[in-house]
Each structure stands twice: as C-alpha cells, then as structure tokens.
Amino acid sequence: MVPYLFLAPALVGTIAFKLYPIFIGFWESLIYTSFSGGAEKRIFVWFENYQYLFDDKIFWKSLEITAFLTIIINPLQIAMSLGLALLLMRKSKFIRVIRSLYLLPIGIALPIATIIWGLMLDPNQGLINGLIGVFGIPPQPFLVSENQALWCIIAIATWKGVAFWMLFLLAGLEDIPKQYYEAAEIDGATPFQKFRYVTIPQLKRTILFVFVADTAANFVLMVPMIILTKGGPLQSTNVLIYEGYRSGFYYQDWGRSLSIITILTVITLIVIGLQLLFLSEKNEGIKVK
Amino acid sequence: MIMHFKRQWSVYLWYLVIFVGLIITILPFWWGVAASFKSNSDIFRDLAPINIRAFLPGFSLESYFAIFENDFGRSMLNTFFVSITSVAGGLIINSMAGFAFAQFRFKGDNIIFGFVLLSFAVPADAIAIPLFKMMRQIGWFDTFYALIIPMLANGLIIFLYRQFFLGIPKELIEAARVDGLSWFGVFWRICLPLSVPVTLGAGLLLFVFQWESYLWPLIAAPSPELHLIQVTLGRFSTEYEMIWNQQFAASSIAGFLPLVFIYMFQKQFVSALTGVEQK
Numbered sequence: 277m278v279p280y281l282f283l284a285p286a287l288v289g290t291i292a293f294k295l296y297p298i299f300i301g302f303w304e305s306l307i308y309t310s311f312s313g314g315a316e317k318r319i320f321v322w323f324e325n326y327q328y329l330f331d332d333k334i335f336w337k338s339l340e341i342t343a344f345l346t347i348i349i350n351p352l353q354i355a356m357s358l359g360l361a362l363l364l365m366r367k368s369k370f371i372r373v374i375r376s377l378y379l380l381p382i383g384i385a386l387p388i389a390t391i392i393w394g395l396m397l398d399p400n401q402g403l404i405n406g407l408i409g410v411f412g413i414p415p416q417p418f419l420v421s422e423n424q425a426l427w428c429i430i431a432i433a434t435w436k437g438v439a440f441w442m443l444f445l446l447a448g449l450e451d452i453p454k455q456y457y458e459a460a461e462i463d464g465a466t467p468f469q470k471f472r473y474v475t476i477p478q479l480k481r482t483i484l485f486v487f488v489a490d491t492a493a494n495f496v497l498m499v500p501m502i503i504l505t506k507g508g509p510l511q512s513t514n515v516l517i518y519e520g521y522r523s524g525f526y527y528q529d530w531g532r533s534l535s536i537i538t539i540l541t542v543i544t545l546i547v548i549g550l551q552l553l554f555l556s557e558k559n560e561g562i563k564v565k
Numbered sequence: 566m567i568m569h570f571k572r573q574w575s576v577y578l579w580y581l582v583i584f585v586g587l588i589i590t591i592l593p594f595w596w597g598v599a600a601s602f603k604s605n606s607d608i609f610r611d612l613a614p615i616n617i618r619a620f621l622p623g624f625s626l627e628s629y630f631a632i633f634e635n636d637f638g639r640s641m642l643n644t645f646f647v648s649i650t651s652v653a654g655g656l657i658i659n660s661m662a663g664f665a666f667a668q669f670r671f672k673g674d675n676i677i678f679g680f681v682l683l684s685f686a687v688p689a690d691a692i693a694i695p696l697f698k699m700m701r702q703i704g705w706f707d708t709f710y711a712l713i714i715p716m717l718a719n720g721l722i723i724f725l726y727r728q729f730f731l732g733i734p735k736e737l738i739e740a741a742r743v744d745g746l747s748w749f750g751v752f753w754r755i756c757l758p759l760s761v762p763v764t765l766g767a768g769l770l771l772f773v774f775q776w777e778s779y780l781w782p783l784i785a786a787p788s789p790e791l792h793l794i795q796v797t798l799g800r801f802s803t804e805y806e807m808i809w810n811q812q813f814a815a816s817s818i819a820g821f822l823p824l825v826f827i828y829m830f831q832k833q834f835v836s837a838l839t840g841v842e843q844k
Contacts, residue, residue, distance in 0.1 A: 278748050279669035286662035287677065289718025293696060294684035301695035360586065366579060376828065377587055380594060383824035385777035387795040388816045391802045392597045395809055403596055406615030439590070447839040496690035499779055503799050517690065524694055525784065537694055544691070 305534035361445035448482030601813035628810035663726025685720025766837025
C-alpha cells in the first residue's frame with residue numbers, strides 16, 4: 277500500500293494530463309460538431325473527418341511541408357550540434373568561457389528568440405539586410421517570401437536548438453575514456469580514423485537519443501509560425517501542427533484539428549520507431565577496432 | 566618546421582570557426598539588449614544605413630517604463646506565481662514517485678515506470694489541444710489551475726529522483742526503519758535532505774519549463790489577467806509591431822532570469838538534463 281501512496285499524485289497527474297489527452301484527442305477526432313441555430317450539436321461520425329482530409333489540398337500541402345522540414349532540420353541540427361561539440365572538446369585556455377557563451381541560446385525561450393530574429397530578418401529595416409548590404413548583397417524578403425520563410429524558420433529553430441542538443445553530445449564525448457584514444461594513437465590511427473572507430477561507436481547511444489528527441493521536438497515546432505508567419509506566405513510554413521492548431525483555434529473545427537493532431541502523433545511514433553529500429557541495430561554491428 | 570606550422574594553422578582555423586560561431590550565437594542577443602536601451606527612432610536611425618552604433622547600447626530607459634505601463638508587470642507576477650508553485654508542487658510529487666520506484670518492489674512497478682517514461686516522450690505541444698478540450702470540460706479553462714496542475718507530474722524529474730534515491734545505502738534506510746521512523750519520515754527526513762544536488766537541477770528544469778512555456782498558457786488561459794510572460798511577449802510583437810524598443814525591452818527582461826539561474830547552477834542544470842555528472 278505504501279508505495280502506491282507515494283506514487284499516487286504523480287501517477288494521477290501523468291495519466292490524467294499526459295496520457296489520457298492522447299485518447300481524448302483521438303476520440304474527439306471522430307466527432308463532428310455543428311453549430312446550427314446557435315446550439316452546439318455533437319455527432320459521432322467515425323472516420324469522416326479523416327476522409328475529408330484525404331481530399332483536402334491544404335492538408336496534403338501541409339504534410340509535404342512537414343516532411344520537407346523534418347528531412348532538412350533534423351540532420352542539420354544533429355550535424356551542427358555534433359560538429360560544435362567536437363570543436364568544444366579541444367583544449368584551450370578559454371574553453372570554459374567559450375563553452376558557456378555557446379550555451380546562451382538555451383536560456384533564451386523560443387518566443388524571445390523568434391521575436392528577436394523576426395526583427396533581425398525584417399525586410400525593410402532588419403539587421404541582416406543591413407549587414408549583407410555591406411557586402412553588396414541586395415536586401416532579401418526573408419519571412420515574407422514564399423521561398424525563404426521556411427528556411428528562416430529553420431535558421432531560428434537551429435540557432436535555438438543546436439546549443440541544447442550539443443549539451444548532450446558534449447556530455448557523451450566527455451564520457452568516452454581517454455585510453456581509447458591513446459590506444460588508437462599508438463596503433464597509428466589518423467584523426468579521421470579515431471573519429472570513425474572510437475568517437476562514433478562510443479557516442480552512438482547519445483546520438484540516437486538526440487536524433488529521436490530532436491525529431492519529436494521538431495514535429496511540433498510552431499512557435500515561429502504562430503508569432504511570425506501564421507503559416508504563410510502562401511502556406512509555405514504551414515506545417516501539420518500549425519494547421520491543426522489553426523483549424524481548432526481560428527475556425528473552431530475541432531474534428532479536423534484533432535484528426536490532424538492524431539495523424540501527426542501517429543507519424544511521429546512511426547518515424548521515431550523506425551529511427552530506433554534501424555539505428556540501434558547498426559549499433560551492434562560496428563565494433564571498436 | 567612544417568609540422569609546427571601546420572599545427573599552428575589548425576589552431577588558428579579552430580579559433581576562426583569558434584569566433585564566427587560565437588558571433589552568430591551572441592549577435593541577436595547583443596543587438597536586442599543594446600537596442601532595448603534606445604528610443605525607437607534611434608534604433609531605425611542606426612540601421613539605415615547600418616553603422617557601428619547599431620551594436621552599441623543606448624542610455625534610454627523609456628522602453629522599460631513603457632512596457633510596465635502596458636501590463637508587463639502583471640504578467641511577470643503571474644509567471645513568478647505559476648513558476649514557483651509549479652516548482653514546489655512538482656518537486657514534491659515527483660520526488661515522492663521517484664522514492665517509490667527506488668525503494669519498493671510492488672505489483673506492476675515496471676509497467677508503471679514504463680508509462681512514466683512514455684509520458685516523458687510525448688511532446689507537450691502535441692497534447693495541448695486535447696488537453697485544452699479537457700480543461701473546458703472540467704471547468705479549469707482560463708484559471709491558474711490549468712496553468713499549474715497539468716504541468717506538475719514530470720517523467721524526467723521522476724526519473725532523476727529515482728536514479729538518485731537508488732544510490733542511497735539500504736543500511737541507512739533500514740536503520741531508520743528499525744528506529745521506528747515511518748516511510749514518510751524516511752523520505753522526508755533522510756532521503757530528501759540528501760538530494761540537494763538533484764533538487765537544484767530538477768527545480769531549475771521545472772522553473773525553466775514554466776518560465777519559457779508559451780503555447781499552453783496561450784491557449785489555456787486567454788484572459789489578459791492570466792497572461793504569462795511569453796504570451797505577453799508574443800502579443801507585444803503583433804500589437805506593437807513597429808515599437809521595436811519595447812519588444813526588445815520585454816524580451817530582455819523575460820530572458821534575463823532563466824539565463825542568470827542557468828549560469829549560476831550550470832553544473833546542476835547540465836547534470837539534470839543530460840544525466841551525466843559534471844566535473
């Protein structure tokens with residue numbers, strides 16, 4: 277009895293507010309709400325909301341953008357985080373200060389980063405256009421351009437994200453026993469070989485964790501869309517999570533909204549499952565030479 | 566000789582890359598803080614055409630006074646209240662759960678622990694919309710309850726405490742039990758006082774989660790009296806679109822506190838987050 281008493285408050289909280297909402301989300305996605313004559317009427321419609329999505333161009337476009345964003349942003353952030361972590365492993369007099377300064381974006385909330393970057397990328401008076409102007413590059417439209425807006429959001433999220441994910445990789449790198457590198461050096465390994473046969477296998481678990489967690493986080497990336505682009509221009513930044521949010525909060529179409537969220541949740545689980553499946557299997561295959 | 570030159574060269578390259586990276590990391594921050602101390606027209610003057618003054622701080626506090634006239638103080642107080650209650654409540658219930666997982670073997674413990682870890686993997690923003698519907702059903706919509714209570718239970722914090730409590734010697738706890746201390750006494754008088762480092766890290770995480778949360782407070786508590794700091798900030802950026810100095814001032818204040826805390830307790834923060842003990 278005693279253990280359950282200790283467990284009860286956190287367990288109730290976890291079930292009620294973390295797990296149960298997933299089921300509510302799915303359940304409500306099967307319901308159509310009509311507002312005829314001012315009265316709210318709820319009708320259970322099975323998978324009709326999903327059927328509508330199937331013929332919905334906005335939804336497909338949104339899915340496409342989400343796929344594109346996922347394919348670009350996650351490898352980019354992981355590569356940059358890993359590169360930065362490796363750079364910061366070097367011994368230097370100033371390494372503590374340098375590391376601390378690189379952690380700065382972790383302390384800056386995403387809305388803040390979004391607002392400041394939004395002003396930096398302002399097409400008329402922004403800092404970036406001023407700076408590139410010094411090099412003779414003409415002013416760019418950035419967030420108001422269909423072709424550039426998503427890239428700007430990738431840049432903002434990466435600025436904020438790299439430091440955070442780097443922290444895990446740095447901790448993982450520091451955990452690798454120094455003897456491994458010494459042994460590799462005695463065997464005459466080049467720096468690349470050391471990276472390939474010591475660092476990567478030893479860091480595999482951390483990289484996998486970061487990759488999965490980063491992917492999950494980027495599937496729900498929408499603060500820059502809410503604050504800056506509203507999914508535009510011309511739906512170019514209208515990712516699934518934002519489309520779901522907009523359907524619900526702008527158009528009160530909760531059936532559609534929650535169908536989209538449910539689909540996104542399923543996609544997230546599948547992608548993460550695949551990552552775990554493929555990447556962790558490889559883990560056993562590679563041996564430290 | 567050539568070897569020596571080569572090594573030097575790689576050091577210079579390293580410094581160059583690090584330096585460029587630092588500029589990109591710090592620039593938005595630096596510019597924002599510098600501009601928050603300027604009048605709006607000065608900000609624009611320094612930008613078009615761009616000159617070095619854009620990166621030098623001004624001396625005006627005008628924007629800071631202005632934001633507090635625009636209800637910024639209210640949202641700061643709200644955020645303090647919500648953050649502090651969330652940290653206190655979250656630390657208590659999650660440490661209790663961590664204690665249960667570490668000290669007892671009971672029916673279903675592995676399954677329950679699996680669920681806790683699973684909940685930690687669900688991104689908060691994905692369940693925000695269904696959770697919002699739930700808040701409306703139980704009448705917590707647009708109240709402080711909605712802002713605080715759903716955020717208390719946290720799989721990561723439970724996990725951190727469990728790991729720590731597993732390391733406390735069993736003999737210590739058995740001795741206390743023999744002396745007649747209740748299980749709650751063991752938890753409260755022995756285990757919790759030992760867990761200061763975890764509590765610091767976990768508390769900091771909970772604080773930062775709440776202080777930086779945006780989407781949930783935006784949808785769960787739309788009344789202006791309940792706005793939290795990030796929500797107010799987001800509102801400023803649309804309502805005062807052209808008043809840049811106020812946006813910078815509000816951002817600076819909102820960003821200041823988490824930064825100070827994270828830098829003060831950098832070791833504990835990194836340990837709590839990454840699970841690796843910092844030297």
